[in-house]
Amino acid sequence: MYIIVVGAGKVGWNLARELLEKDHEVTLIENDRRRYMTVEQELEHNVSYGDASELWVLERAGIQRADMVIAVTGDDEDNMLICQVAREKYLVDQIIARVNNPRNRQHFDLLGIKPSVSATDLILRLLEHEVPEYGLVHLLDLQEEQLEIIEMLLGKDSGVTGRRVGDLHMPEGSLLISVLRAGKGFVPTADTVLEEGDEVLAVLDPGKEDDLKALFGPDGDGGIASG
Amino acid sequence: MFILIVGCGRVGSSVARAMLREGHTVSALDEDPESHARLEVGLEKSWEDLGGQFTVGAGLEAEALEAAGIDHADVFIASTDGDNTNIVISQIAKRRYDVPTVIARVLDPLRAEWYARQGLQTVCPTRVAIDMLETAVRDSAGRQDG
Numbered sequence: 001m002y003i004i005v006v007g008a009g010k011v012g013w014n015l016a017r018e019l020l021e022k023d024h025e026v027t028l029i030e031n032d033r034r035r036y037m038t039v040e041q042e043l044e045h046n047v048s049y050g051d052a053s054e055l056w057v058l059e060r061a062g063i064q065r066a067d068m069v070i071a072v073t074g075d076d077e078d079n080m081l082i083c084q085v086a087r088e089k090y091l092v093d094q095i096i097a098r099v100n101n102p103r104n105r106q107h108f109d110l111l112g113i114k115p116s117v118s119a120t121d122l123i124l125r126l127l128e129h130e131v132p133e134y135g136l137v138h139l140l141d142l143q144e145e146q147l148e149i150i151e152m153l154l155g156k157d158s159g160v161t162g163r164r165v166g167d168l169h170m171p172e173g174s175l176l177i178s179v180l181r182a183g184k185g186f187v188p189t190a191d192t193v194l195e196e197g198d199e200v201l202a203v204l205d206p207g208k209e210d211d212l213k214a215l216f217g218p219d220g221d222g223g224i225a226s227g
Numbered sequence: 228m229f230i231l232i233v234g235c236g237r238v239g240s241s242v243a244r245a246m247l248r249e250g251h252t253v254s255a256l257d258e259d260p261e262s263h264a265r266l267e268v269g270l271e272k273s274w275e276d277l278g279g280q281f282t283v284g285a286g287l288e289a290e291a292l293e294a295a296g297i298d299h300a301d302v303f304i305a306s307t308d309g310d311n312t313n314i315v316i317s318q319i320a321k322r323r324y325d326v327p328t329v330i331a332r333v334l335d336p337l338r339a340e341w342y343a344r345q346g347l348q349t350v351c352p353t354r355v356a357i358d359m360l361e362t363a364v365r366d367s368a369g370r371q372d373g
Contacts, residue, residue, distance in 0.1 A: 111322075
């Protein structure tokens with residue numbers, strides 16, 4: 001494959017090196033002269049100097065025949081527009097953009113720049129998983145499908161322990177799909193009784209997290225209607 | 228008309244003043260609080276006293292755009308000093324906020340041309356300068372030949 005990588009920071013440089021080792025053809029574009037000189041000592045003709053938000057720089061790198069463009073500069077606007085012209089002007093099949101500020105992800109989505117990768121988001125997810133102080137862990141967002149999957153650990157004070165799944169008043173737009181108990185997972189039935197220490201997985205419409213948190217959290221009443 | 232101008236440099240501030248003078252409602256947004264002073268150059272009263280609005284914030288931030296009134300803007304002008312910013316926020320104004328008229332200042336002639344073909348109204352000062360210089364040289368050459 002012919003891959004153009006834009007931005008020779010830590011991410012771009014290492015990415016280019018890995019791709020070259022996997023026998024891809026790679027051009028790495030960097031617009032800082034000094035950084036370019038440094039990287040060029042190792043990657044030689046595989047690195048090119050210039051501002052990739054200018055069309056002629058992309059054309060000089062052969063974007064017309066590129067199979068993939070990966071924009072990983074430290075500037076979100078650059079990454080967005082490089083990917084936008086790559087796909088819409090030069091009809092590049094695959095693009096990948098780096099999101100530096102997670103708050104800008106909405107703009108990537110608006111411009112149809114997919115997939116976009118945010119290191120901050122990834123680390124946050126990891127953090128949520130390792131330190132589940134929010135009580136609820138996002139496992140998966142299916143943005144296109146408008147669904148998400150979350151995991152909750154039932155603590156001692158959870159309002160639903162000792163309750164039958166069939167008695168829970170699950171919020172509309174949510175469904176319990178799995179229970180992990182003592183390292184084993186199973187699909188609950190209406191007769192499954194939840195226990196302390198269970199990890200439950202639920203699929204839900206976006207925006208239902210708070211409802212679920214209220215139901216499964218310490219103050220949750222388990223949804224038992226009138227006792 | 229309600230006109231929102233993002234980027235209050237020499238270009239943005241001049242356009243803002245002219246539009247205010249012509250009786251339009253004008254809101255200006257800029258990252259730099261100091262740019263407020265540039266808006267008031269040559270004005271006899273303060274920008275606000277004359278009915279103008281000024282917001283400090285980045286054009287890429289939805290909160291700032293909304294505080295500046297993008298929801299009810301009839302015209303959106305992107306005139307920051309960065310081409311990339313102007314192109315991105317113009318597309319946001321068009322696609323997310325459905326602003327009827329969106330104009331972006333783009334210094335790079337190649338991209339100004341391409342985005343114009345994609346339906347984005349662009350103004351390219353570099354293109355204008357190139358054309359004027361070429362015309363001036365041709366006129367001068369014509370005079371010397373003649």
